[in-house]
Amino acid sequence: MLPAFSTTTHTETAKRLAREVNTFVDAEIIPNELLLAQQGEQSLRLQSGLAHKARQAGLCGLFYPLSHGGKIASLEDYLLVAEQEGRTEFSQAIFASHTALDAHMLLKFGNEAIHEQFLQPLVSGDALPCYGMTEPGHSGSIPSLITTTAYLSNGHWHIDGRKWFISNANRATFMTVLARTAGKETALNQALSMIIVPTGTPGFKIERQLTMMGHSYGQGEVSLTAVQVPEHYLIGTCGGGLDLMNKRLGLGRLLRAMNWIGLAQRCMDLMGARIHSSRGKFSRLAEKQLVRQHIFNTYQAIAGARELIRIAARGVDAQNPDEIAINVAKMAASHALCIASDCAMQLYGAEGLSDLTPLYGINRIARTSRILDGNDESLISSVGRRLISHYQHHAVYSFD
Numbered sequence: 001m002l003p004a005f006s007t008t009t010h011t012e013t014a015k016r017l018a019r020e021v022n023t024f025v026d027a028e029i030i031p032n033e034l035l036l037a038q039q040g041e042q043s044l045r046l047q048s049g050l051a052h053k054a055r056q057a058g059l060c061g062l063f064y065p066l067s068h069g070g071k072i073a074s075l076e077d078y079l080l081v082a083e084q085e086g087r088t089e090f091s092q093a094i095f096a097s098h099t100a101l102d103a104h105m106l107l108k109f110g111n112e113a114i115h116e117q118f119l120q121p122l123v124s125g126d127a128l129p130c131y132g133m134t135e136p137g138h139s140g141s142i143p144s145l146i147t148t149t150a151y152l153s154n155g156h157w158h159i160d161g162r163k164w165f166i167s168n169a170n171r172a173t174f175m176t177v178l179a180r181t182a183g184k185e186t187a188l189n190q191a192l193s194m195i196i197v198p199t200g201t202p203g204f205k206i207e208r209q210l211t212m213m214g215h216s217y218g219q220g221e222v223s224l225t226a227v228q229v230p231e232h233y234l235i236g237t238c239g240g241g242l243d244l245m246n247k248r249l250g251l252g253r254l255l256r257a258m259n260w261i262g263l264a265q266r267c268m269d270l271m272g273a274r275i276h277s278s279r280g281k282f283s284r285l286a287e288k289q290l291v292r293q294h295i296f297n298t299y300q301a302i303a304g305a306r307e308l309i310r311i312a313a314r315g316v317d318a319q320n321p322d323e324i325a326i327n328v329a330k331m332a333a334s335h336a337l338c339i340a341s342d343c344a345m346q347l348y349g350a351e352g353l354s355d356l357t358p359l360y361g362i363n364r365i366a367r368t369s370r371i372l373d374g375n376d377e378s379l380i381s382s383v384g385r386r387l388i389s390h391y392q393h394h395a396v397y398s399f400d
Contacts, residue, residue, distance in 0.1 A: 009310075014077040021059055021084040021095070028053060029088045033358055036090045039216055050094045051125075061123055063100040063255075065107045068123040070100075075251075075313040079258050079306070086262025089361055097259070098167070101252050102129040102176070109194075109236040109244060118174055118196060130172035130199075132163035132222060133245065139378075143178070143242055144188050148224065150179035150195055152231060152238075157195050159227040162207075169206055169220025174198045177224065178241055192241030196233040203227035213364045250326045251316065253373050257309050257333035260369055261302060263362050264333075267340035268298045270357065274347045285347065294343035301336035308332045324386055327379045334369035334376070341366040 010018075028050055029036070036043050054060050063078045064070035072078045085091045092098035099122055106119040121127035138145040148161025159179055166175070175197050182191040197204060203225045210219040236244050271294065275285045285291045309332075312325040341363040345352035352359040370376050390397055 010077050010080045014072055014080045017059070017062055017071060018080045018084045020057070021062075021081055022087075024054060024057060024059055025084060025087050025091065029090055029094060033088060033090065034355065037355065037361060047090065047093055051096070054094050055096075055125060060096045060125070061100065061103070062095070063097065064103045064123050068103060068107065068119065070103075074317045075254060076310055076317055079261075079309060079313060082255065082258035083262040083265060086259030087266045089263065089358070089365055091262075092259065096125065097255070099129055101248065101255060102131070104251065105176070105235070105244070105248055111232055113232045114196065114235065121173075127173045128168055128171055130166050130168045130175045131248070132166055132175050132177045132197075134163065134165050136162055136164050136221065143192060143245060146178060146180055146192065148177065148179040150177075150181050150193065152181075155231050156228045157231065157233065159195065159197065159203075159224045159229070162221070162223045164221035165210060165219050166222055168218050169222055170209060170218060172199050175204075175222070176235065178245060181238055181241070186239075189242045190239040192245070193238050194235040194241045194244050195229060196235065197224065197227055197229055201227055201229060212368055215361075215364060217368075246323075247321075249373065250321050250323065253326055253330040254309060254312055254316065256369075256373055257305070257330045260333040260337040260365075261305055261309065263365065264298070264302050264305075264337045264340035267337075267344040267359065267362060268295065268302065270359065271295055271298065271344045271347050274344075280347075291347065294346060298336075298340045298343050301332075301339045305329065305332035305336040324383050327374070327383050330373065331376060331379055334366070337362075337366040337369055 032046060032050070035046055051060070058071075061069050062071050062081055063075075066073055072081060082097065085095050085097050103119060103123055106114055106122070110119060118127060118129075122129060132148075133143075133146075135145070135147060138147070148159065148163065150157045150159045152158075159177060161177075161179060163175075163177070166172075169175075177195050177197050178192060179195060180191055181193040184191075204227055205223045205225070207221040207223050209216060210221060211217075212219060274280050275291065275295075280286070308325070308329040312322065312329040315322040315325055341359060345359050345363055348357055348359060351357055352363075354360065387397070
């Protein structure tokens with residue numbers, strides 16, 4: 001029997017929670033995927049009911065800060081659980097894992113008022129965050145192009161601008177907005193700030209919902225016109241937005257990558273089921289060399305990406321995040337998901353293109369993974385530049 005992916009470096013708590021999440025996903029979410037995919041009122045009610053069940057089972061917000069209900073302290077430990085959460089595309093809202101990033105950012109960089117008004121309702125399930133960085137007409141990976149402005153007057157931030165491709169835009173109760181708070185003559189690392197804007201604030205308007213590859217993922221476009229919020233809604237320091245953006249991107253990329261590995265593993269499991277099904281046996285799929293290559297390529301990509309994520313997570317846990325390790329891990333997870341979903345679809349044929357399997361939805365996510373949170377080209381350029389620069393001063397690159 002082939003060994004499972006190693007869990008020897010994980011705590012007993014992480015292993016137990018991973019098993020519990022796995023059971024919940026198999027029993028509660030996967031049987032309801034067709035209904036959850038319909039995106040109507042019935043789907044939202046079902047999602048809400050499953051989220052309530054997950055919270056009652058103690059499986060919501062597992063990577064929230066320990067001080068606010070989280071159960072896992074280290075990012076490396078969370079990998080084991082996040083993979084199980086990620087085995088279905090509908091898990092993030094049900095397990096509230098998509099809000100863990102905001103919870104950590106608000107706790108670490110928010111003031112007492114932010115903790116009380118936004119963080120506590122978030123972890124209690126009474127508030128939903130979203131994040132406004134990317135703007136129409138500009139690449140989200142180039143912060144120098146941000147045109148949304150905010151200035152301080154009479155104890156309030158006055159904000160004007162437009163943001164798009166905002167997850168949860170139509171359901172969020174507050175948005176963290178990245179805005180320019182200094183003129184263009186100011187260095188970029190002192191010119192941007194992050195400010196919280198409740199979505200009910202006058203001047204905050206959802207302009208439209210955006211689809212990706214013909215499907216709605218809750219992405220939206222928002223305008224902010226003469227929006228005013230209190231001065232203490234500033235996260236961190238004025239002018240510190242670029243540093244916060246990079247911290248948020250690093251952790252966010254790893255959290256997404258962990259979920260993508262879960263989806264890739266689901267694809268591999270579906271391949272195994274297809275090969276050993278009555279139809280697979282009739283077609284003698286197990287004996288075909290290209291089928292063996294498909295499952296080999298999938299395993300190799302998943303195993304490699306997991307270890308790259310683990311290395312990057314250790315750096316974050318040690319308070320020494322490595323941007324190269326994070327970006328390479330993000331791309332490796334994306335690559336693994338693309339390989340796994342494509343190989344699985346080949347084995348399922350026309351069924352894989354239909355809603356008879358979850359593969360079409362997974363394949364759609366796989367394609368977006370090469371763009372979201374930093375497109376491949378930008379990350380390759382960034383990593384390549386840093387590696388080349390290293391050799392200006394060193395003869396050897398240490399991987400330790």
